[in-house]
Amino acid sequence: xxxxVGRAARIxxxxxxxxxxxxxxxxxxxLGLAKATVYGLLRTLEAHQLVQQDxxxxxxxxxxxLLQLGNAFLDHHELRARSLLWxxxxxxxxxxxxxxxxxYGPDVLLVHHVFRPDxxxxxxxxxxxxxxxxxxxxxAVVAYLAPPARRELLAGPLPRLTGRTLxxxxxxxxxxxRVIEGGVAVEDQEAIVGEAGVAAALFDIRGVxxxxxxxxxxxxxxxxxxxxxEAVAAVKEAARGxxxxxxxxxxxxxxxxx
Amino acid sequence: xxxxxxxxxxAEVAGGLEEERDFxxxxxxxxxxxxHGVNMHRGFTAVMRRVDALEAAxxxxxxxxxxxxxxxxxxxAAGPLYGTAFLQAGxxxxxxxxxxxxxxxxxxxxxxxxxxxxxxxxxGDKTMVDALAPALAAYELELRTGGxxxxxxxxxxxxxxxxxxxxxxxxxxxxxxxxxxxxxxxHQDPGATSTALMFAALERAVLADRSQRxxxxxxxRGSRP
Numbered sequence: 138x139x140x141x142v143g144r145a146a147r148i149x150x151x152x153x154x155x156x157x158x159x160x161x162x163x164x165x166x167x168l169g170l171a172k173a174t175v176y177g178l179l180r181t182l183e184a185h186q187l188v189q190q191d192x193x194x195x196x197x198x199x200x201x202x203l204l205q206l207g208n209a210f211l212d213h214h215e216l217r218a219r220s221l222l223w224x225x226x227x228x229x230x231x232x233x234x235x236x237x238x239x240x241y242g243p244d245v246l247l248v249h250h251v252f253r254p255d256x257x258x259x260x261x262x263x264x265x266x267x268x269x270x271x272x273x274x275x276x277a278v279v280a281y282l283a284p285p286a287r288r289e290l291l292a293g294p295l296p297r298l299t300g301r302t303l304x305x306x307x308x309x310x311x312x313x314x315r316v317i318e319g320g321v322a323v324e325d326q327e328a329i330v331g332e333a334g335v336a337a338a339l340f341d342i343r344g345v346x347x348x349x350x351x352x353x354x355x356x357x358x359x360x361x362x363x364x365x366x367e368a369v370a371a372v373k374e375a376a377r378g379x380x381x382x383x384x385x386x387x388x389x390x391x392x393x394x395x
Numbered sequence: 396x397x398x399x400x401x402x403x404x405x406a407e408v409a410g411g412l413e414e415e416r417d418f419x420x421x422x423x424x425x426x427x428x429x430x431h432g433v434n435m436h437r438g439f440t441a442v443m444r445r446v447d448a449l450e451a452a453x454x455x456x457x458x459x460x461x462x463x464x465x466x467x468x469x470x471x472a473a474g475p476l477y478g479t480a481f482l483q484a485g486x487x488x489x490x491x492x493x494x495x496x497x498x499x500x501x502x503x504x505x506x507x508x509x510x511x512x513x514x515x516x517x518x519g520d521k522t523m524v525d526a527l528a529p530a531l532a533a534y535e536l537e538l539r540t541g542g543x544x545x546x547x548x549x550x551x552x553x554x555x556x557x558x559x560x561x562x563x564x565x566x567x568x569x570x571x572x573x574x575x576x577x578x579x580x581x582h583q584d585p586g587a588t589s590t591a592l593m594f595a596a597l598e599r600a601v602l603a604d605r606s607q608r609x610x611x612x613x614x615x616r617g618s619r620p
Contacts, residue, residue, distance in 0.1 A: 154566070154577030247574075258429035265574035298569060300513045329571055330472040330514050355470045 144170060145178050149199065152188060158196035211263070214239075216339065216348050217248040219382050224251045224350065227375040231368050233354035234259065236334070238274040239347065240282075241266065243290055245275040253354065270309055271298045273324035273334035274349040280316035281338050281346035287313070302327045320373055322349070323364050326356055333359040335368050337376035342384030350376050396544070397493040400604040401454040405446055405461060407596035409439040415592055422585040426572035431473060431585040438469035438477070453492055458485030458502075472570055473586070476510055476523065483509035496544040503531045503551075514569060521567040521579065523586035530555035530594050545605060548598045555594040559587040 147168050152159060161179065165172045179197055182188040186202035211217050220237045228235040228251040237249035244266035252259045269275025269290060279290055295304045303309050316322045316338075324334035336351025352359065352368055359365055412419075412435050420432030442461045446452075449460060462482030466474050487502030488494050494502075507527050516522040518529075533554035537547040562584035567573040572584070 150577075154580055258424055260424075260427065260429075260571070260575070262571075262574045264576075266576065267574065297515045298573075299515050302515065326475075330475055331470060332472070332571070357470060 141178065144168070144174070145182060148175065148178055148182065149187065149203070152197060152199050158191055158194065158198045160194075160196045164197070207264075211248060214248050216383070220249050220339075220350060220379055223375045223379045223382075224249055227350065227352065227371055228252070228254055230371045231352045233352040233359065233368065235350065236262070236274060236336070236353055237348060237350045238267070238272075238278075240269060240275065240278045243269055243294075245269055245272055245278070245349075247274075248348070267328055268296055268298065270295050270304070271302050271324070271328040273322040273336035273351045273353075276309075276312060276316055276322035276324070277336040277338040277349040277351065278346050280313040280322065281340070298328050299326055299330050301325060319369075321364070321369050322351070323360070324353075325360055331356055335359060335364050335372050337372050339376055339383065340380045340385040344385060347383065350379060396454065396495070396499065396601065396604070398452060398454050398457060400600055401457045402446065403603060404597050404600035405439075405442060405457065407599050408593050409443045411592045411596050412436045412439050412589070415589075419585050419589055422583055422588055425582040426567065426575055426579045427585060428471070428571065430471060431589065434469045434471055434473050435477075435589050438465045438474065441465075441468040453488075453490055454494055455485045455488035455490055458482070458488060461485070472514070473589075475513055476586070477589075479509040479513055480506040480527075496538055496547055499544070500531075500535055500538060503527075503534060507531055516569040519565060520569040521562045521565040521572060521584045521587070522569050523584070523590040525562050525565070525584065526555040526558040526587040526590035526594070529558040530590070544601060548594070548601045552591075552594040552598040555587075555591040559583060559591040562587045 148164060151164060151167055159167075161172055161176050164179075165175045168175065179188055179190075183190060183200065186200040188197050189200040190197050216239060217237060224235045224237055232254060234253040235249075235251040236247050238245040238247050240246075247262050247265045247267070250262045267275065269279055279287055282290070291306045291309055293306070295309070296302075297304050303312055321335050321337045324336075326332060332353060333356040334351050334353040336349045338346045339348045339350060341347045351372055359368055412432075416432035416436045418432065419435060420429050423429050423431035442464045445460055445464045446457055449457065452460070458481050462478045462480070462485060465481060466478030468474070469478070483505040484502040487505035488498060491498075507524070510524060510527065511517075514522060514524070516524045518525055530551040534547045534551040537550040542550070560583065563582065564580060565584075566577055567575065567579035567584070570586075572579040
């Protein structure tokens, strides 16, 4: 491990977790480093536009180069690039927000988010991590993982996010069976009170699950009396189309084909 | 405390929400869907309509009606959470025509338990629990150390406001704001803020009730449930 690179990374993370700007002294205290060290790192990061100094206060914040890097990360993500059109179409058809996510450790990382098409103020959730067992996207993906990977995730930890989060291995195993049977995963206020989701898994040319696409919205609209048939059909169709675009054959996509 | 005081509490909450609607929405825009102010206001407008239509009702019935109305008119997280809070408080008050400070403590405790059962949030998660739990604790402490209803609701109001302010540096661990991870730091939680507003309304209602009783020459009501 290169110490200075590690320190620079910690500076960026510290600046990213604070809405206020931070001065050299505050950063040095927070990271337990000498002020001169922090100053040198900041100057170098600034030269690469990874941090920016406020001219009036002398304090630092994240720089514009990070936005370019973040966008580059998303652009190079093949699943995201290919999901753009399908996600827009799904949002339009279902009238709900659309999420596309991939499994990253025990969490689902949202790589794409289309706002609910109703002109309301919404907050961009790209980059969010949601524990897999609490969301439709995560359950859709894990249902089709190879048994060892699936077992490892089921072994936990399985934190409780709401009163409805499934937190036992037995309950989740049964839930994953239901996902395979029905071809979609349903989330009933398991991550956020009042919020529901319906998602289906995405497969690549090898037939391997690579992520999931789904709608998210108020529980009373998506699960009026069980999952709304229209939303389920729209999600399945989007997942099937997107999987095909990723190279999955009709047979290779067990969830989408059935 | 009798039904008239509960009615004036609900009216104070409705008024407070009307005034703070844009502020709550602004807070929510930073870490949520920018609908908290509008949702709460809509919910409480419906509550007032329903409660005003109830002619004779016990304090418990009033709060239960408020809870049910809230659940059915407000979506998102606020509907089920506040709805349950009021419903449980109503249950906790029982069927008496009036209640004392100890009964109110039980009702507040039932509220917190209901909210935690649904939301699974603890203190420090950056939710309404960060205002509700300290308010309950302060209220209880004040009663235990010989305080009156007036001083207890004041302590609760102060603790709730401090609790809401203390959510600013927290990173959200529950609700939509938790999706933002570290970006949720530096913003006051809208739910904790609206909870603090309800305790401020409670204090106003209780103080107004007392001063009316004194003005009318009546003895203040006994403090036993």
